[in-house]
Amino acid sequence: xxxxxxxxxxxxxxxxxxxxxxxxxxxxxxxxxxxxxxxxxxxxxxxxxxxxxxxxxxxxxxxxxxxxxxxxxxxxxxxxxxxxxxxxxxxxxxxxxxxxxxxxxxxxxxxxxxxxxxxxxxxxxxxxxxxxxxxxxxxxxxxxxxxxxxxxxxxxxxxxxxxxxxxxxx
Numbered sequence: 001x002x003x004x005x006x007x008x009x010x011x012x013x014x015x016x017x018x019x020x021x022x023x024x025x026x027x028x029x030x031x032x033x034x035x036x037x038x039x040x041x042x043x044x045x046x047x048x049x050x051x052x053x054x055x056x057x058x059x060x061x062x063x064x065x066x067x068x069x070x071x072x073x074x075x076x077x078x079x080x081x082x083x084x085x086x087x088x089x090x091x092x093x094x095x096x097x098x099x100x101x102x103x104x105x106x107x108x109x110x111x112x113x114x115x116x117x118x119x120x121x122x123x124x125x126x127x128x129x130x131x132x133x134x135x136x137x138x139x140x141x142x143x144x145x146x147x148x149x150x151x152x153x154x155x156x157x158x159x160x161x162x163x164x165x166x167x168x169x170x
Contacts, residue, residue: 030148
């Protein structure tokens, strides 16, 4: 996926805020080494530990983004988390509801249809939901990304005219 990203002017639809943080004390939960008998590399990941740490450490960043925008988690129409596994997404959803006392209106889970598509996870979900006409102009969509290392990112966007133009011939 390739995109051009820029912040929308205040009060306009588009990207309202983006926040990213690296929690480096977890960097050894995933590392790459050269493949011994072929070109490329191999990645070694302690996936369950990464999931546990991400569920524990993502809410403070999420809270900071919500604070900055003046929103509550219940104001979010669509939360699109990184699509690692349906079980991990459901566990994360339960943790958010426990920590915030509420959840977003909808949580997108499409890993069962597409698998974990790594760095394109959010774009696959956005494309699917735009094509299916699920988003409405003005919907608040939060992308929650997690990457080994541990990197946590939150992007809040407000749907604009893309909901009318996506997937249609011009």
